[in-house]
Amino acid sequence: MIEYLVLISCIAFLAFLIPNTTFRKYFAIVGWVSIAGYLFSELPYYFSINNFMYPIIALLSIPFLYVTIRALLREDRRILQLSMAAAVAFLIYAPFAYxxxxxxxxxxxxxxxxxxxxxxxxxxxxxxxxxxxxxxxxxxxxxxxxxxxxxxxxxxxxxxxxxxxxxxxxxxxxxxxxxxxxxxxxxxxxxxxxxxxxxxxxxxxxxxxxxxxxxxxxxxxxxxxxxxxxxxxxxxxxxxxxxIPGLGAFADDLFKLYREELTVLVRRVKDEPPR
Structure with a gap:
């Protein structure tokens, strides 16, 4: 199952590279969800070897995934660029992995x-x-x-x-x-x-x-x-x-996006009345 999650993520991001298709954002969503699923499916292994870094990354992937999916659904340029980075990474990694x-x-x-x-x-x-x-x-x-x-x-x-x-x-x-x-x-x-x-x-x-x-x-x-x-x-x-100076501006744009979206999420949770 774990290997399939990586493969699904790889296929989804490689499909994202196909230009001019209305399904690109959905390919990216599948890719990011599969990566998060992989991180959580690996938790028993990382706990068995007392590795603390990847469990922390898995935990942080929850708010990251929330913001990323919302932004992809509205085709936010910044997250499409981030998904392009992931797609290029898989394009390089996939031949060695498969x-x-x-x-x-x-x-x-x-x-x-x-x-x-x-x-x-x-x-x-x-x-x-x-x-x-x-x-x-x-x-x-x-x-x-x-x-x-x-x-x-x-x-x-x-x-x-x-x-x-x-x-x-x-x-x-x-x-x-x-x-x-x-x-x-x-x-x-x-x-x-x-x-x-x-x-x-x-x-x-x-x-x-x-x-x-x-x-x-x-x-x-x-x-x-x-x-x-x-x-x-x-x-x-x-x-x-x-x-590449443009990367600095891109990183700053991403930081602002995630900060704003997570701030709104925290306010909603605080303002939501108890049931």
Whole structure:
């Protein structure tokens, strides 16, 4: 079911790219609803690994979805642009997610580069299989989510939300792709080193999940790297605003839209008489 939600969202946003159709706004609505549904369907998994970032995102998706659907139904230009960003992101991500040889090729490249970096850092690993690395009895599986392709697709989608020149497109790509890809290799290296070396065996009542040694993975992956990735994306977004000034105005317009709509919603709830 979870995989179908992602597929439905992907198909809907790709259909949104079809120009001059009266159904574009409905395709976008299906896409956003499917994304929110995916976030909530994944909550049991994220709770099982004590990941706090995605449950927060899932909770925030409720008011976001409310405003987004209302705005799409009236064909608000700003939300149509935001949906275009999501569609471009899926256009980049979908081949790696649904063409198995391509996705496996990317994973294999990241595995090889991460293994090389670990050896260079003095933490050599062995291969249990083509994408599972082991050291000191601890195994780490590299999957598509470990390649950085989602973040790359999202940020390039953001860059595609407004009209740009060829020069701006090239500069945006050079800012996003090498930065995220290379830093993601360092991220994988840090997480695997910390987990297999048991660097952070702290607060098992918070960080543990019953698996021996998981605490080090939790602090390295779910806390340090999640927060670091968030700061990185903010920095890259700032760089995109400099390269593409129109993105700054677009972000400001979006902020005003959501603030106004949510303010109205809160007032309605407060003014509604108790039943």
């Amino acid at each position: 063409i198995t040889p391509l996705g496996d090729w990317l994973i294999a490249a990241v595995v090889a580069q991460t293994s090389w970096m670990l050896s260079l850092a003095g933490y050599p690993v062995s291969h249990v299989s083509w994408n599972i690395l082991t050291r000191n009895g601890f195994q780490t599986e590299i999957i598509l989510a470990c390649t950085g392709i989602q973040s790359i697709a999202i940020m390039l989608g953001v860059a595609g939300a407004v009209k740009t020149t060829l020069r701006q497109k090239v500069l945006a790509f050079l800012l996003v792709f090498p930065t995220i890809y290379i830093l993601n290799i360092f991220r994988n290296t840090f997480v695997i080193s910390a987990y297999t070396g048991q660097w952070f065996p702290y607060l098992p009542e918070i960080a543990g999940n019953g698996e021996f040694g998981y605490e080090s993975f939790f602090w390295a992956h779910n806390v340090m790297c999640e927060l670091g990735a968030l700061l990185l994306l903010v920095a890259i977004a700032y760089g995109l605003f400099i390269i």
